[in-house]
Amino acid sequence: MFITIAIFIPFLAAILVPFIYKWMPSRKIGWFVLFVPLTLFIILASFIPSVAKGGTYIHTMRWIDSAGINFTTYLDGLSMIFGLLITGVGTLVILYSIYYLSEREALGRFYVYLLMFMGAMLGVVFSDNMMVLYVFWELTSISSFLLIAFWYHRKQSRYGAQKSMLITVSGGVAMLAGFIMLQTLTGSFSVREVIATIGQYTDDTLFLLAMLLVLLGAFTKSAQFPFHIWLPDAMEAPTPVSAYLHSATMVKAGIYLVARFTPVFGGEAVWFYAVSCVGLFTLFWGSFNAVKQTDLKALLAYSTVSQLGLIMSLFGLGSAALNGGYSADSVIYTQATFAALFHLVNHSTFKGALFMVVGIVDHEAGTRDIRRLGGLMSLMPVTFTIALIGSFSMAGLPPFNGFLSKEMFFESMLIIRELDLFSMGSWGALFPVIAWIASVFTFVYSMIIVFKTFLGEHQPDRLDRPVHEAPIGMLIAPSILGLLVVGIFFFPNMVGHYVLQPAMAAVYPPFAGAEGMVPHISAWHGFNYAPLQLTLGVIVVGVLLYLSLRYWRGVYTIAPMRWSLDGLYNGLLLQTERFTTVLTRFYMTGHLRDYLVYIFTFFILVVGGGLVLTGSFAFDFSNDAPITINEYVLVFVMIGAGISILFVKSRMTAIILNSVLGYAVALFFIVFRAPDLALTQIIVETVTTALFLLCFYFLPDWKREIASRSTKIINAVIAIAVGAIVTILALTVQGNKLFESISVYFEDSYALAGGKNIVNTILGDFRAFDTMLEVVVLFIAGLGVFTLIKLKARKGGQDVEDQ
Amino acid sequence: METLITILVGVLVTVAVYLLLSRNLIRVILGTAILSHAVHLLLMTMGGLKKGSVPLLGENAESYTDALPQALILTAIVISFAVTAFLLVLAYRTFKETGSDDLDALRGVKDE
Numbered sequence: 001m002f003i004t005i006a007i008f009i010p011f012l013a014a015i016l017v018p019f020i021y022k023w024m025p026s027r028k029i030g031w032f033v034l035f036v037p038l039t040l041f042i043i044l045a046s047f048i049p050s051v052a053k054g055g056t057y058i059h060t061m062r063w064i065d066s067a068g069i070n071f072t073t074y075l076d077g078l079s080m081i082f083g084l085l086i087t088g089v090g091t092l093v094i095l096y097s098i099y100y101l102s103e104r105e106a107l108g109r110f111y112v113y114l115l116m117f118m119g120a121m122l123g124v125v126f127s128d129n130m131m132v133l134y135v136f137w138e139l140t141s142i143s144s145f146l147l148i149a150f151w152y153h154r155k156q157s158r159y160g161a162q163k164s165m166l167i168t169v170s171g172g173v174a175m176l177a178g179f180i181m182l183q184t185l186t187g188s189f190s191v192r193e194v195i196a197t198i199g200q201y202t203d204d205t206l207f208l209l210a211m212l213l214v215l216l217g218a219f220t221k222s223a224q225f226p227f228h229i230w231l232p233d234a235m236e237a238p239t240p241v242s243a244y245l246h247s248a249t250m251v252k253a254g255i256y257l258v259a260r261f262t263p264v265f266g267g268e269a270v271w272f273y274a275v276s277c278v279g280l281f282t283l284f285w286g287s288f289n290a291v292k293q294t295d296l297k298a299l300l301a302y303s304t305v306s307q308l309g310l311i312m313s314l315f316g317l318g319s320a321a322l323n324g325g326y327s328a329d330s331v332i333y334t335q336a337t338f339a340a341l342f343h344l345v346n347h348s349t350f351k352g353a354l355f356m357v358v359g360i361v362d363h364e365a366g367t368r369d370i371r372r373l374g375g376l377m378s379l380m381p382v383t384f385t386i387a388l389i390g391s392f393s394m395a396g397l398p399p400f401n402g403f404l405s406k407e408m409f410f411e412s413m414l415i416i417r418e419l420d421l422f423s424m425g426s427w428g429a430l431f432p433v434i435a436w437i438a439s440v441f442t443f444v445y446s447m448i449i450v451f452k453t454f455l456g457e458h459q460p461d462r463l464d465r466p467v468h469e470a471p472i473g474m475l476i477a478p479s480i481l482g483l484l485v486v487g488i489f490f491f492p493n494m495v496g497h498y499v500l501q502p503a504m505a506a507v508y509p510p511f512a513g514a515e516g517m518v519p520h521i522s523a524w525h526g527f528n529y530a531p532l533q534l535t536l537g538v539i540v541v542g543v544l545l546y547l548s549l550r551y552w553r554g555v556y557t558i559a560p561m562r563w564s565l566d567g568l569y570n571g572l573l574l575q576t577e578r579f580t581t582v583l584t585r586f587y588m589t590g591h592l593r594d595y596l597v598y599i600f601t602f603f604i605l606v607v608g609g610g611l612v613l614t615g616s617f618a619f620d621f622s623n624d625a626p627i628t629i630n631e632y633v634l635v636f637v638m639i640g641a642g643i644s645i646l647f648v649k650s651r652m653t654a655i656i657l658n659s660v661l662g663y664a665v666a667l668f669f670i671v672f673r674a675p676d677l678a679l680t681q682i683i684v685e686t687v688t689t690a691l692f693l694l695c696f697y698f699l700p701d702w703k704r705e706i707a708s709r710s711t712k713i714i715n716a717v718i719a720i721a722v723g724a725i726v727t728i729l730a731l732t733v734q735g736n737k738l739f740e741s742i743s744v745y746f747e748d749s750y751a752l753a754g755g756k757n758i759v760n761t762i763l764g765d766f767r768a769f770d771t772m773l774e775v776v777v778l779f780i781a782g783l784g785v786f787t788l789i790k791l792k793a794r795k796g797g798q799d800v801e802d803q
Numbered sequence: 804m805e806t807l808i809t810i811l812v813g814v815l816v817t818v819a820v821y822l823l824l825s826r827n828l829i830r831v832i833l834g835t836a837i838l839s840h841a842v843h844l845l846l847m848t849m850g851g852l853k854k855g856s857v858p859l860l861g862e863n864a865e866s867y868t869d870a871l872p873q874a875l876i877l878t879a880i881v882i883s884f885a886v887t888a889f890l891l892v893l894a895y896r897t898f899k900e901t902g903s904d905d906l907d908a909l910r911g912v913k914d915e
Contacts, residue, residue: 759858
């Protein structure tokens, strides 16, 4: 129950923020906002002991029951980790932004978006129903879009926002298709039920397709290669946002999805290879590209891409354990997932701290360009310390938590060589090699962050203002994260036992209670421990590469810029835009006639074609009423008048012929026993004719239609076809009475509505609402007529359209 | 009778569609007016013609003609009148502002 409320609290707070901001337009509003995630974090943390014992909490709010869509929240170990990250990092980020953002910024808007994001993110991790999950998933994309474009006056911000939106939302739609396929297979939208029943459907073709589509959603969200290109551009967002959305939480939604669906798809070869290979390549590509960046935030963006790839690849490896179910041998592969979860937590701590540090540097020095920075160590000692902790943890050095998870990562990569599933063969040897190379680059860029920014020569002349340490308030949040980085290193098993162990149970339901799922994490395994040797190798080669950076930088310029994925994205966007413009110009001609031709052609094809295809012609003239001679005359008069309208030379004749038609219709109404209609028709026809005549006074005389012969013939063909189809359709309908008429009901009008004129009671009583709206239409038309006649367009700057 | 009226409706629709496809604004408006005549007749016909007395209970007849289409047509007549009136004034204003009633010449400005 609490979990359901927890999702909505941020949204409620988001609604309140604008009012409070109006009343208190200062940065103090942040303290109110801060209260929200802090409370949620504390309450959520109070669930830790019972969840650690294996408890889960489920609560269902009925919503669209008939479609199987219910608002079901589910708290287990996995959603607990993410819930804690979202609220915990959220608290720190808000604390940080209170000091980071100037009071001149639109703070109200900022916090509304941030709270909206927080609620959406909690919704993603706590929803059990896939449809609800999807809704929240897209909501995170939308709030991310709004936050990236927070400084919307900048072109780059808008570009980055659009890019992230396009990529993540299209991935989300693919994921939606995958979810629907899963529902088609299993008959349920609930993730838990899908997990329980999916085993019997794994041979279905839809299963594979659903897997790939869900992965597409996860990969786009978590910025995996080749979809990672949106993340560096998303760095246009204010730094607190980058720290929160684009490193600690939102980009991990994809990781969450993979973890959550591991019990569904895990154990399949495609899942194993797709997740681990994409992850591994992303790890390498991100770290390789991070080294060349000169903007600290771009560097961190690529490093985030790379670290997400690392976590992703570990989840891929860990899924191997699910092949063939539980056995004493397969438990060892689950350790990759444990490492993934552990690194997930660690990454949020050190990367959050690093982003905040970069924000501080940007804030104090006015630039994030490492070519202009340097020697800040003595000026910003606290910031430097936090940066050191974060970077060294990222590089995998002791005594920081990154060291522990990095060793476990190496270990998992080494173990996977022995896997004899999925026709792995000798390819398995490549895994640790790539992982090691990527780690070397990771080491290099981690060093760049520390040494290029804080050591070296200070260049005050290249900075806009003198640099000094940040205010205390800004340092609190990153310091807490820094302390966590160190703290987790010394007490890793507390995290392991209370937070990671229940999550392992959620990822591996068949392994419940198995031995060896949760290792005892320790920093020291002796010198013969292979991962330690790998780490030492990383340090040695990394230092050499860092020192020789300027000699091998040239490799980055080998491939020209336009070959990049960004170039592909921009080109694709441009081409699509061009193509749609050409297409739209082609059929949106601006000629009324063309549009009408489309409509009538469609009518002819669909209705006429339908009649022919279904062969539903059925004429039955037996019920026809007899015709008197007068009626024949009337019909021929109308046909004659109608056809002559087409050929008359003067508009006056045309309008008179039109009124002939109108009055003839009125006569028919009399014949057909409809006196009310006849009266109305006569009045309306008279007024209409008068109106036509009045307008003719102001309008020019008819010119001859200047139209080519072929156009005229086409028009005639269309007109005759439409007329013929209407006639045939009407005759067919008359020949087939499928239902009894409901009109008998109205013949009781005196008892029902107290009126003896049936038509009047229908209009004034049975369908009075309809009549009222009809009067509204008349009123609006009258207003329109009045406006068009009376109002003059103002000249000059009054035109709102142009603004 | 029904068949005859239906054919009449078909002819009127043909005339109306041909006028709608024209370039002249007034012809288009005339087309909509004729189209609504046709539709009213069609509605009437669909309910069956001359199948009873005038739908007034005071007549004390044995059966009444179908009142529902009549009510629908009554609404339709009024609405089509409103539309015609509005279109006419629109044509008037368009001509006053632009000096043309040729739809091709009135074709909007190129892209903004």
